[in-house]
Amino acid sequence: xxxxxxxxxxxxxxxDPQGKAIEGALSALGFEGVDHVRQGKVFDLELxxxxxxxxxxxxxxxxxxxxxxxxxxxYTISIA
Amino acid sequence: xxxxxxxxxxxxxxxDPQGKAIEGALSALGFEGVDHVRQGKVFDLELxxxxxxxxxxxxxxxxxxxxxxxxxxxYTISIA
Numbered sequence: 001x002x003x004x005x006x007x008x009x010x011x012x013x014x015x016d017p018q019g020k021a022i023e024g025a026l027s028a029l030g031f032e033g034v035d036h037v038r039q040g041k042v043f044d045l046e047l048x049x050x051x052x053x054x055x056x057x058x059x060x061x062x063x064x065x066x067x068x069x070x071x072x073x074x075y076t077i078s079i080a
Numbered sequence: 081x082x083x084x085x086x087x088x089x090x091x092x093x094x095x096d097p098q099g100k101a102i103e104g105a106l107s108a109l110g111f112e113g114v115d116h117v118r119q120g121k122v123f124d125l126e127l128x129x130x131x132x133x134x135x136x137x138x139x140x141x142x143x144x145x146x147x148x149x150x151x152x153x154x155y156t157i158s159i160a
Binding site (some may be wrong): 009011019022025026028029031032033034035036037038039040041042043044045046047048049058061062065066067 | 081087099102105106110111112113114115116117118119120121122123124125126127128129138141142145146147148
């Protein structure tokens, strides 16, 4: 079994109102000097089999088809 | 300026209906053998200053107060 983590983040230049809201909330809580907050998603998955090359190709296909919106999001795959 | 990434994931044993839905969707798309999908959040932040120890303490406080719900979520902090 292969454990993998997919991290999906917004591309540079894409507005992130959620990140802005978090920035405002942190500032309201007294945390100074916090800037450029961006929120993304992380997916932890387990795949059957032991072939890491195959798993990576499959994960890439999953990202392209479902996990990430590649118009506005980047993704990184890390296999444990 | 310090760049940091905070990853927030659900604790083991906490139900993740969103992860289950993704698992179902992946299966419907023809991806076989995918199991234990869990979704989490990732925050990228920039902090003023250069003191990494201070930054880590501050990030920990941010997680405890706002970014994570420590009853059901774990968090990890990585500083670039």
